[in-house]
Amino acid sequence: MPLVRTLLVEPAGSVGRYALLLWKAFATLGDMKSYRKNIFDQMVHVGLESMPIVALAAAFSGAVTTVQAAYQLVSPLIPTSIIGSIVVPSMILELGAVLTGFILAGRVGARIAAELGTMRVTEQIDALEAMGLNSVGYLIVPRVLAGVFMFPVLYVVASFVGITGGMAVGVFGGFVPLGEFVAGAREFFQPFDPVFGLIKSLVFGFTITSISCYKGYFTKGGAEGVGRATTEAAVMSCVYLLVADLFLAVTLL
Amino acid sequence: MKYSNEIKVGATIIIATVIFILGVRYFEDLPLFRGTHQLETELSNAAGLIPGNVVRVNGVVVGSVDAVRINPQTNGVRVGFHVDSGLPIPEGSRTMVSGFDALGVVRLDIALGPADNPRIPEGGFVEGRVTTDLVAELTDRAPLLFDQVDEIVGNVNAVLGDSRVLLGSDSDLQGALLSARRSMTTMDNLLRTQQANIASAIENVNGASGSFNTFMEGNADSLAAAVSGLNATMAQLESTLDGLDGTTAAIDELLGKLNRGEGTLGLLLNDETMYHRTDSLLTSLQALIDDFQVNPGKYLKEMRLVDLF
Structure with missing residues (x-):
């Protein structure tokens, strides 16, 4: 019986609570007064404040991809332009979105869960409800919308910086001339690739922020519960991010 | 701020x-x-063309493919693409797929029509050339190619086998090479041992050559006279040969007449009538003589002996 409870009842309850929370959030979308000001604050926290770490990680990822591509593939039989055709699609299709997602799962997801968890255990959320404010509309909707809007922006920045970093290391490191890098990238470039990356980042933004909000909103157990919720938010965001990545790749590519 | x-x-x-x-x-x-110019074309076979592949004119990238779909009305492949709006695509232009799908480098090439022709308008249609799928064509021809490759490999193996036999340690070529090497060694030894004799022989030849030169210088006048006489003789001989040529021509003509049965002698040789008449005459004469011997009285009864003699 405990096994059934662990394997079936509790996951079903979690899915149900998550779905109801999202339902309430979507139901309050029209009530912009409750989150209009808060959404820009969250966009700054989620988007602008995450930009330096995302750009840093993307630049190094692009650079490392270039060096590894040169190390593994460049030979007299393979043109050096192959580096460009590996680095650019890698950043656009996978690294730009997934790298940003992992960084934000740790940075933004943990922050959201910690914020909401603390508000829950200190009964601030109950106070909001007591004052007649819609806590879901006031706390969750702006965070989820900020993630949905700002993740694509961060994805664009990550892809741009990553490709630039890869290009710079390739050229200044003597691995590939700029012209060949660009020629290789153009040879295999497909217009749907950046669109696919945007769709992924949008889905990742929604996944990370909504899971983190769920974990924080339903935090129990005081300070220890906040810590547990924060960890679970970061871990579960990463897990579902990978699941969503596979799902999107299978369905859209 | x-x-x-x-x-x-x-x-x-x-x-x-x-x-x-x-x-x-x-x-x-x-x-x-800068803006782009949207166009469409229709091909018989997409040959791996997908959205995003580049569009080229004379090898220069000028745009990219937007959509590739089957046209249910014609069963052809309808391809939507855009090109740089700064490049006019004149009427009479043609599109075709190039590149190799297996390498992921398929392209849509445009062969521009006459520059004087009006520009194809936005959303216009560019005629497509009939294209074939290179991979499908290779697949179709693969069995034949494999047979030919098998045959070639078999021939190469046979040639290699023959070469091995030819170059083997007990082969004729090897024996010939050994024999040649032995001959060269013998020749070398001979040259070494006979070096003094050869030098002497060369000196003798040089001496003989010098003597001959001396002789030639001393008898130059005599030799000139002898050559002059020889020339005169040759001229006479040439004249004689000319006469002989004329005689030969006359004989040829005579023989030709004889062969053609012209003249008395020709008729005698070619006309069988005289032979037959002579033969008939001789037969009759033989019969007369026989009859005379059997019945001499028949011819002599009216003659008296006195008349006879």
């Missing part, structure tokens, strides 16, 4: 959007700040 969160967020989104659009156009090899 402190900016509000709205301005920060708005500026960030605008900048990201601009980077995205310009980045996509850059990697599509399109002009960053």
Whole structure:
């Protein structure tokens, strides 16, 4: 019986609570007064404040991809332009979105869960409800919308910086001339690739922020519960991010 | 100066959007700040063409493919693409797929029509050339190619086998080479041992050559006279040969007449009538003589002996 409870009842309850929370959030979308000001604050926290770490990680990822591509593939039989055709699609299709997602799962997801968890255990959320404010509309909707809007922006920045970093290391490191890098990238470039990356980042933004909000909103157990919720938010965001990545790749590519 | 969160967020989104659009156009090899011209074409076979493949004119990338779909009305492949609006595509232009699908480098090439022709308008249609799928063609021809390759490999093996036999340690070629090497060694030894004799022989030849030169210088006049006489003799001989040629021609003509049965002698040789008449005469004469011997009285009864003698 405990096994059934662990394997079936509790996951079903979690899915149900998550779905109801999202339902309430979507139901309050029209009530912009409750989150209009808060959404820009969250966009700054989620988007602008995450930009330096995302750009840093993307630049190094692009650079490392270039060096590894040169190390593994460049030979007299393979043109050096192959580096460009590996680095650019890698950043656009996978690294730009997934790298940003992992960084934000740790940075933004943990922050959201910690914020909401603390508000829950200190009964601030109950106070909001007591004052007649819609806590879901006031706390969750702006965070989820900020993630949905700002993740694509961060994805664009990550892809741009990553490709630039890869290009710079390739050229200044003597691995590939700029012209060949660009020629290789153009040879295999497909217009749907950046669109696919945007769709992924949008889905990742929604996944990370909504899971983190769920974990924080339903935090129990005081300070220890906040810590547990924060960890679970970061871990579960990463897990579902990978699941969503596979799902999107299978369905859209 | 402190900016509000709205301005920060708005500026960030605008900048990201601009980077995205310009980045996509850059990697599509399109002009960053110029429009594009939308066109369509229809091909018999897409040959691996997909959206995003480049469009080229004379090897220069001028646009990219937007859509590839089957046209249910014609069962052809309808391809939508755009090119740089600064490049006019004149009427009479043709499209065709080039490149190799297996390498992922399929392209749509445009062969431009006459430059004087009017430009194909936005959304216009460009005729497509009949194209074939290179991979399918290779697949169709593969069995024949494999047979030929097998045959070639078999021949190469046979040649290699023969070569091995030819070059083997007990082969004729090896024996010939050994024999040649032995001969060369013998010749070398001979030359070494007979070096003095050979030098002497060469000196003798040189001496004989010098004597001959001396003789030639001393008897130059006599030799000139002898050559002059020889020339005169040769001229006479030439004249004689000319006469002989004329005689031969006359004989040829005579023989020709004889062969053609012209003249008495020709008729005698070629006409069988005289032979037959002579033969008939001799037969009759033989019969007369026989009859005379059997019955001499028949011819002599009216003659008296006195008359006879």
